Amino acid sequence: MELAEFRTALDAWLEENAAELTPTHPSAGSIDAEMEHLNKVKRLAYDAGWMRWGWPERIGGLGGSTLLRGYLGEALSIRGFVQPGYYSMTEVLVPTMIDYASPELAATMAPRQLRGDETWCQGFSEPSTGSNLGALTCRAARTDTGWRVNGQKVWTSLAQFSQRCVLLTRSGTPESAHKGITALFVDMDSPGITVRPLHTMHGVDEFCEVFFDDVDVPLDRMLGSEGQGWAVAMDLLPYERSTALWHRGAYLHRQLQEALSSAPDGALSPHDVGAALEALYALRARSRNTQYRLAAGERLGPETSIDKLLIGIADQAVYDVVMTGLADRILFGDDETSAGWRAGFLYSRAATIYGGSAEIQRNIVARRLLDLGADT
Numbered sequence: 001m002e003l004a005e006f007r008t009a010l011d012a013w014l015e016e017n018a019a020e021l022t023p024t025h026p027s028a029g030s031i032d033a034e035m036e037h038l039n040k041v042k043r044l045a046y047d048a049g050w051m052r053w054g055w056p057e058r059i060g061g062l063g064g065s066t067l068l069r070g071y072l073g074e075a076l077s078i079r080g081f082v083q084p085g086y087y088s089m090t091e092v093l094v095p096t097m098i099d100y101a102s103p104e105l106a107a108t109m110a111p112r113q114l115r116g117d118e119t120w121c122q123g124f125s126e127p128s129t130g131s132n133l134g135a136l137t138c139r140a141a142r143t144d145t146g147w148r149v150n151g152q153k154v155w156t157s158l159a160q161f162s163q164r165c166v167l168l169t170r171s172g173t174p175e176s177a178h179k180g181i182t183a184l185f186v187d188m189d190s191p192g193i194t195v196r197p198l199h200t201m202h203g204v205d206e207f208c209e210v211f212f213d214d215v216d217v218p219l220d221r222m223l224g225s226e227g228q229g230w231a232v233a234m235d236l237l238p239y240e241r242s243t244a245l246w247h248r249g250a251y252l253h254r255q256l257q258e259a260l261s262s263a264p265d266g267a268l269s270p271h272d273v274g275a276a277l278e279a280l281y282a283l284r285a286r287s288r289n290t291q292y293r294l295a296a297g298e299r300l301g302p303e304t305s306i307d308k309l310l311i312g313i314a315d316q317a318v319y320d321v322v323m324t325g326l327a328d329r330i331l332f333g334d335d336e337t338s339a340g341w342r343a344g345f346l347y348s349r350a351a352t353i354y355g356g357s358a359e360i361q362r363n364i365v366a367r368r369l370l371d372l373g374a375d376t
Contacts (some may be wrong), residue, residue, distance in 0.1 A: 001053060001062075001068065001294055003009065003065065003067050003068060003071065004130070006053060006064075006068045006071065007071055007075075008015075008171055010050055010071070010072060010075060011075065013048060013050065014075060014076075014079060014081070014251055015288040018079070020044065021041055021044065021076075021079075021081040021332065022080070022081065022083070023037045023080070024037075025037065025169060029277060030282075031204050031205055031206060035086065035119065035158070035161050037082075038082055038083065038086050038087060038116065039116035039117075039119075040116070041076065041081055041082055041087075041116070041142060042087075042090075042114065042115060042116030043115055043116045043117070044177055045072065045076075046111075046114055046115040046116065047115075047201075049062060050072055051069075051072065051114050051115065052114065053068040053072070053336050053344070054066050054068035054069030054070070054072075055069065055094070055110070055114065056098065058103065058106070058107060059094075059098060059106050059107050059110035059111060059114075060107070060110065060111040060114070061114075065132060065295045066243070066291070066294050066295045067291060067292070067295045069243070070108055070243050070247075070291050070294075070295075072249040073087060073088060073091065073243065073246070073250075074246060074247060074250040075250075076247075077247045077248070077250040077251040077254070078143075078251065078253060078254050080254060080281070083251075084244070084247035084248045084250070084251045085157075085206075085248065086091055086158065087247065088112060088243065088244035088247050088248070089119070089120065089121075089157070089158065090113055090238050091120075091242075091243040091244050091246075091247075092122065092236065092240045092241060092244055093113065093120050093122060093166055093232070093239075094110050094113055094114065095235075095236075095239050096166065096223070096235050096236040096239065096310060097110055097113075097166075097185070097223070098110065099235055100183065100223040100224040100228075100232050100235065101185065101223055102220065105185070105220065105221070106134045108140070109164065109185070111266070112351075113290050116261075118162075118163040118164060119158055119161045119162045119163060120155050120162055120163070120164045120165065120166065121158050121159045121162040121164075121165045121166075121188070121208075121210075122157065122165070122166050122236070123138075123153040123156055123159075123165045123167035123168065123186070123210060124136075124153070124168050124233065125153060125154055125155045125156070126138060126151070126152060126153055126154060127152060127209075129320045133168065133178075133181075133207060133230075133233055134178045134230075135179065136168055137151060137170055138150070138151025138152065138153060138167070138168070138170060138171075138212065139151055139169060139170045139171070140169035140170070140171045140182055140184065140217070141171075142171075143216065145214070145216070145218060145219060146216060146217050146218040146219040146220075146222075147169070147171070147182070147184060147217045147219070147222075148210040148214055148215065148216055148217075148315060149167070149169055149184070149186070149192075149214075149215040149216075149217060150212055150213060150214060150215070151169070151170075151212050152209060152210065152211050153167070153209065153210045153212075154198075154207075154208075154210075155193075155198075155207045155209075155354070156195075156207065156208045156209070156210050157207055157208075158196050158206065158208075159188070159195045159197075159205055159207075159208035159210050160197050160205070162188050163187070163188055163189070164185060164186065164187060164188060165185070165186045165188055166183065166184075166185060166209070166223065166232075166236070167183065167184045167185075167186045167212075168181055168182075168183055168229050168232075168233060169181065169182050169183075169184060170246060171226060171227065171229070171230065172226075172227060178230035179227065179229075179230070180227060180232065181227065181229030181230050181233070182222060182224075182226050182227060182228070182229045183222070183223040183228070183229040183232035183233070184217050184221055184222055184223065185221045185222075185223055186215065186217050187222065187351075188219075190215050190216065190217070191215070192212060192213040192214050192215040192216075193211070193212060193213075193215055194210070194211040195208050195209075195210050195211065196208060196209050196210075196211075200346075201346050202342075202343045202344075202346035202347045203342075203343055203346075204343060204347075234301075237304075237328070237356070238300030238304040239300070240355055241300075241304035241305065241307045241308045241355070241356075242287070242290045242294055242300055242304055242307065243291065243292070243294070245283070245287050245290075245307050245308070245311045246287045246288075246290075246291055248311055248315070249280065249283050249284055249287055249311065249314065250368075252280060252314055252315060252318045253280060255318055255319075255322065255344065256273075256276055256277070256280065256318045256322075259318075259321055259322045259325050259326060260273070260321075260325075262326060263324075263325030263326055264324070264325070267324065267325045267326075268321060268324060268325045269324065272320060272321050272324060273321055275317055276314070276317040276318045276320070276321045277308070279313050279314040279317040279318070280314050280318065282310055282313075283307070283310040283311055283313075283314040285305060286310055287310075288309055290304060290307055301368075302364050302365075302368040302369060303369060304363040305356075305362075305364040305365050305369075306361075306365060306369075308355060308356060308358075308361050309358055309361045309362065309365070311351065312351040312352035312358055315348045315351035316348050316349070316351055316352070318348070319344060319348035322341060322344065323345050326338075326341055329341060330342045330345055342346050
């Protein structure tokens with residue numbers, strides 16, 4: 001199916017099913033309600049065929065360009081049917097599953113994620129290493145049947161809801177840098193796993209710390225080969241900074257439009273609004289280019305750090321406008337809508353930190369794109 005045909009047919013379906021797709025929970029409601037609704041939307045979209053377009057047939061997809069699934073996420077986000085950060089975990093994790101899991105494992109597991117039957121999380125960051133994946137210490141030791149994992153992860157999004165985890169482990173020497181890392185696909189109900197949600201300042205327990213104490217993982221749950229974990233991570237991170245950011249950009253457009261229509265007359269500076277629009281359109285232009293490169297089969301790499309930098313700028317610029325125009329409601333409002341605006345503003349402050357800080361992204365741009373110094 002071509003993009004124009006897909007867009008027209010999908011838009012009609014979304015209009016017909018808007019009542020069922022619209023969240024019934026408050027905009028700042030519990031994350032439990034958010035996740036329940038997300039899985040419902042994915043299930044409806046999968047059963048109607050929309051969630052299967054853009055994915056290969058070998059994992060239950062219907063084929064077609066990746067632009068189809070890019071537009072699906074955009075359409076769901078801009079209408080407020082899904083929270084894009086949660087929805088886009090599919091775009092982050094499933095492509096790497098397809099690339100590195102055995103064909104049998106990918107064919108079994110990927111449809112469960114696409115349909116919303118399962119939630120997956122990404123076990124990368126650690127307490128002492130943050131975004132420096134080369135310094136991770138969570139260890140996997142070989143056993144007769146697979147691997148035994150010990151260690152800790154932190155800032156693991158949605159771990160308390162997840163049935164599986166894409167986990168990076170230290171499986172050999174050396175103890176630092178990118179060598180000796182192995183990626184595993186771990187069942188979150190395995191004995192020895194403890195998940196502790198972290199309460200954040202925006203009031204949503206989205207992140208968790210996860211402890212692994214003698215957790216056994218079968219050998220066939222390895223993603224790629226032993227010691228190939230760095231390659232798995234480098235495959236995954238560009239997806240985190242491509243289609244997922246396109247969805248977030250659509251959501252930010254919606255937030256800005258709602259702020260403009262809700263703010264009192266004269267409350268907003270044309271300069272601030274213009275700066276936010278400029279940041280959004282810069283992000284959209286760059287992200288659109290990334291979407292078309294992905295659709296053309298190009299391998300995404302460190303250049304997606306530019307996309308990540310732009311989303312942080314746009315996110316904070318939009319919510320600066322929101323704070324200016326709706327300050328009284330954000331600071332003092334006690335209704336559900338005010339709570340939603342407040343949570344969004346607070347979350348935007350982390351936009352230059354989560355998923356790899358802006359400082360790290362600038363280092364990547366300087367070293368790997370501009371050749372201003374070697375990686376250490």
